[in-house]
Amino acid sequence: MELELERLSIMLVDSSLSDQAFKEEILFLKEFPIRSIFVLPYNVARAKQLLAGTKINVGSFVDFPLGAGTLAKKAFETGRLYKDGATDVFVTMGPEQLAQWGNSNYQVLEQLSFGHGVLGYFIDSGKITEAQKKNLINDLSKQQVRHFSLGLDLTMEQAIADMSLFHTGRNRAMFFQVNVKAPTLMEIELLFQAGATQIGIANGREILPLITKMDQT
Secondary structure, X not given: OOXXXXXXXXXXXXXXXXXXXXXXXXXXXXOOOXXXXXXXHXXXXXXXXXXXXXXXXXXXXXXXOOOOOOHHHHXXXXXXXXXXXXXXXXXXXOHHHHHHHHHHHHHHHHHHHOOXXXXXXXXOHHHOOHHHHHHHHHHHOOOOOOEEEEEEEEOHHHHHHHHHHHHHHOOOOOEEEEEEOOOOHHHHHHHHHOOOOEEEEOOHHHHHHXXXXXXXX
């Protein structure tokens, strides 16, 4: 089993994390060639500063966690995240918003990325029904956006179920990051086999040294 660190993102989105604990986590994680570290919007500039000299991307979310804001709010936050140094930006969208406003919002927001990094949609799949997910499959095929981030702190069961739905339902090139709370090495491999492009994990301190050790043997 070979796992690519470049396909893993670490989720540091716990609002109770102190500044010192946040700094310690970033300094630990920067030693591994992971793809990105996702932080809350107010921590983007701080994370960018701490990751100076590495190739690790900083990611964050717009209109998080509810996604109920206006397009003007989403545009302001998107522009601010890119200005602060984020390169992986996911705009929170509910199922109804995606169906009605997905393409028109993307046409506006995509211009704010200035062609740098990733702009996608975050769908909190752990908080929507199976019926909503099935409707989303049809909506996704109509979207101009190609990058999607699914859930936060999902269980392995939820993540596999999501990937079986969304991966099977796509009819063109789409990129899915599925965010799992504390997967094992085997579970990460299973998610990649299920169609995940990238995986966001919250247990980087436990997983990353294991992958590095495994690669060295």
